Amino acid sequence: MKKLITAVMMSAVFAATSISTATAANNYPDGPVKIIVPYSAGGGSDSVSRALAEALKPDFPKGIAVENRTGGAGSIGMSYGMNSKADGTIVTMIAPELVMLPHTGNGGDIDYKKFKPLAMVNSGYAAITVPSDSPYKNLDQLIEGAKTNNLLFGNSGTGSIWHLAGAGMEQAAGVEFTHVPFQGSSAAITSLLGHHLDGVSVSYAEVASHVEAGTLRALAVLAPNRLKDNPDVPTAKELGYDVVIGTWRGYAVPANTPEETVDFLTKSILNAAETETFVKFMNNTNNDIEVIGTEKFAQKIANEDNFYKQLIESIGLNK
Structure with a gap:
């Protein structure tokens, strides 16, 4: 009971x-x-x-x-x-x-x-970006340059999403960059504007104003499709590099x-x-x-x- x-x-x-x-x-x-x-x-x-x-x-x-x-x-x-x-x-x-x-x-x-x-x-996908006066006018030229030159690539910190974006790009292309970590994307972009770097792998949103002003050039975006913000920039994938990396x-x-x-x-x-x-x-x-x-x-x-x-x-x- x-x-x-x-x-x-x-x-x-x-x-x-x-x-x-x-x-x-x-x-x-x-x-x-x-x-x-x-x-x-x-x-x-x-x-x-x-x-x-x-x-x-x-x-x-x-x-x-x-x-x-x-x-x-x-x-x-x-x-x-x-x-x-x-x-x-x-x-x-x-x-x-x-x-x-x-x-x-x-x-x-x-x-x-x-x-x-x-x-x-x-979502915000990475953009491979260089100074507007860079000798590399497109992604293929950048990749070719990386085969014989030590290209300095800035990112937002070791192990950050944008560091991994650069690493993913180099793996897809079969080349190596020298990755330079900064305390955030803005510092890396500032260094790129000062011509201390060959390129950066940060989000397109973070470089958009400089691209529109003509001081930087986006060679490709690591996105599944072209971005509506700038449809003239090709995706790495359509250029033959199978890499899609971004934040969300x-x-x-x-x-x-x-x-x-x-x-x-x-x-x-x-x-x-x-x-x-x-x-x-x-x-x-x-x-x-x-x-x-x-x-x-x-x-x-x-x-x-x-x-x-x-x-x-x-x-x-x-x-």
């Missing part, structure tokens, strides 16, 4: 807990929400996230705001979000570093499998977040990415909008985990 009573009581407690969880999920959002950006204020990830948060406000009457938690090339903020309470109050902006850093041994405890991806809203920005919550909360957040983000204010901001800042939902985003992350594992091992940056 005691066992029966205990079993009944346990069932009642479990049922009450389930009802409470479901009710909490159905009432979401019943409090303020934070978007954790693992990079510094003023950067691309920060500005895109703040523009998205502004577009999300109608769906979050209790408030939604961005909080920057920097350090560890993004691992500090992503770890904080990954280990936060799984109730939708913390949403984390994630980027390729989520699947890059663990393979270099610099990712701390971050693990993409401990996140539930919501949606991706932005998306959002995720801890893996065990209730399904109803995940659905609410995903729909809200997908809708916000289509609002006039967000689209206008992205266009004005040369940020390409690329929107994909939960399932495709999850598959993209898994695919890139495998891709970067192999690339990082091939250039000796693995842990």
Whole structure:
């Protein structure tokens, strides 16, 4: 009899807990929400996230705001979000570093499998860029030059996405560059403008204003298709070099977040990415909008985990 009573009581407690969880999920959002950006204020990830948060406000009457938690090339903020309470109050902006850093041994405890991806809203592919007066007028000439000359290629830091973009380009072309790391893309671009480098492999958005001003020349983009911002620049792939590498920005919550909360957040983000204010901001800042939902985003992350594992091992940056 005691066992029966205990079993009944346990069932009642479990049922009450389930009802409470479901009710909490159905009432979401019943409090303020934070978007954790693992990079510094003023950067691309920060500005895109703040523009998205502004577009999300109608769906979050209790408030939604961005909080920057920097350090560890993004691992500090992503770890904080990954280990936060799984109730939708913390949403984390994630980027390729989520699947890059663990393979270099610099990712701390971050693990993409401990996140539930919501949606991706932005992508930015690498551009192989040289000074406008460079002797290399196209990508083929640059590759030929690299076979006999020590070409200095700037990037945003050893092991960064743009370092890997340069490494991917040289592997696809069968040549070697001398990679020069900087503290961020802007420093590398400044050095290129001063003719201290032969080229850089950073996002097109970061060099677009200089290309338009005629001080730099983009030889190719490491994108699947030509960019709408400058359709005259060919892709490396169409020139015979099979390499597609770029950054992206998306959002995720801890893996065990209730399904109803995940659905609410995903729909809200997908809708916000289509609002006039967000689209206008992205266009004005040369940020390409690329929107994909939960399932495709999850598959993209898994695919890139495998891709970067192999690339990082091939250039000796693995842990």
